[in-house]
Amino acid sequence: MKLAALYTIFDGLELLKGSIKQIENDVDVIIIGWQKVSNTFNESKEIESFIKTLPSKYILIEYKPQSNMIPNDNERMKHQQLLNKAKELECTHFLFLATDHYYKTEEFKRAKEIALNYDVTTSKMFTYYKQANWQLTPIEDYQMPFICKLYNNTKIDSNKYPVHTDPCVRVNTCNKFYEFKESELMLHHYSVIRQDIELKFNNSAASIRWSKKDIEQFIKEYKEAKINDSISYFKGRRLIEVDNYFTL
Numbered sequence: 519m520k521l522a523a524l525y526t527i528f529d530g531l532e533l534l535k536g537s538i539k540q541i542e543n544d545v546d547v548i549i550i551g552w553q554k555v556s557n558t559f560n561e562s563k564e565i566e567s568f569i570k571t572l573p574s575k576y577i578l579i580e581y582k583p584q585s586n587m588i589p590n591d592n593e594r595m596k597h598q599q600l601l602n603k604a605k606e607l608e609c610t611h612f613l614f615l616a617t618d619h620y621y622k623t624e625e626f627k628r629a630k631e632i633a634l635n636y637d638v639t640t641s642k643m644f645t646y647y648k649q650a651n652w653q654l655t656p657i658e659d660y661q662m663p664f665i666c667k668l669y670n671n672t673k674i675d676s677n678k679y680p681v682h683t684d685p686c687v688r689v690n691t692c693n694k695f696y697e698f699k700e701s702e703l704m705l706h707h708y709s710v711i712r713q714d715i716e717l718k719f720n721n722s723a724a725s726i727r728w729s730k731k732d733i734e735q736f737i738k739e740y741k742e743a744k745i746n747d748s749i750s751y752f753k754g755r756r757l758i759e760v761d762n763y764f765t766l
Contacts, residue, residue, distance in 0.1 A: 519634060521665065522547040522604040522612045526581075526596055528556050529717045531568045533708055534617040536764055541626050547607055549577045551600050556721040557589035579603060593686040594674045601689075604668055613665050614687045618708040620764050629703040633665035638692040640664055640681055643705040647757060648743050650711055650766035654755040662705050663687050664698060706763060710751075715740055 523545040527534055538548060552569055555561050569578055581599060583592040597614060604612050611633070633639045640661040645654045660682040666672075666689060675690035681697055712718045719733050728736075736751050748754045 519611050519630075520547070520607075520609045521545045521630070522549055522600075522607065522609040522668075523615055524597070524600040524604060524612055525550045525615045525617065526553075526593075526600070527551070527617045528553045528562055528565065529714065529721055530617040530708075530712055531565065532713055533711065533766070536766060537615065537617060537620050540621055540623050540764070544623070544627055544630055545613070547577065547604070547609060548575070549579065549600055549603050551579050551581050551596050553581050553583065553596075555583055557583050557592040558721050559583065559585070560717075560721055577603065577607075590686055597687060598674045601668070601672060601674065605670065605672075609668055611665050612668050614663055618711065619662070620706040620708060621703070622706070622763065625703045629698060630665060632696065632698075632702070635694070636667070636696040637694045638663060638666045638679065638689065639696045639698060640679065640683060641698045641703045641705045642700055643707045644760075645710075645752065645755075646706070646708045647710045647749060647752070648740055650708065650764070651760055651762040652743075652745065652757050653760045654749065654752050655758050656755065657700075658752070658755075660684070661697070662707070663689075664703065664705075667691065708766065710740065711766065 523541060527550060552565055554565055579599060581596040641664045642657055642661050645658055646652060647654055663683055669691045672689050672691045675688060676685045677688050677690050677692055679688055679692060680695055716737060719736050739750060743757060745757050745759050748756050
């Protein structure tokens with residue numbers, strides 16, 4: 519296995535190095551697709567200086583969103599760009615990640631061995647809100663692709679998977695599939711853990727469906743949230759307190 523970790527980054531940059539730290543010794547290549555302009559066409563003031571702090575061994579690819587495309591189509595094109603680079607480097611497997619995706623190192627190691635036997639694997643996730651030890655319950659009803667096999671003809675495709683996943687990270691080469699059990703592997707998704715929460719909401723791919731009033735309400739809810747609250751942004755899921763697993 520030659521495994522490529524394929525990251526996409528725009529905001530939440532403060533989380534990236536911690537995410538990489540958990541898996542760096544178990545991947546062969548780290549490719550980072552970065553954007554100065556988001557898919558909703560807002561500009562980052564810090565990303566260019568941030569990427570200069572990254573080790574030279576990481577491969578950096580700038581993605582420039584197309585103005586005539588909706589956010590999800592730009593997201594697909596960006597992921598395809600990363601897949602193409604992994605193919606150039608003769609990687610046999612890949613893993614899509616965002617800056618707020620964390621895996622426990624030992625779980626990752628064990629799951630990596632299982633993934634060798636499949637085209638596509640997926641993981642359920644714990645989602646965190648406002649603070650690194652505030653977790654939403656119950657878990658969300660969609661999953662994130664984990665390690666997948668990379669073929670010459672692998673491409674981003676809205677191909678159906680046996681479980682619900684983001685269509686922007688699905689691939690066409692999904693013949694042999696494995697869904698990790700919660701006891702085997704969980705993605706820790708620090709989805710709403712941000713230094714700049716307004717940047718997060720304003721640049722979400724889903725923001726094209728929201729009004730300005732919606733975003734203002736999400737931000738207000740975030741600022742006022744406390745343990746045991748039900749969060750409307752997450753369909754009424756409740757906040758519980760857990761360990762700060764990665765000392766964020």
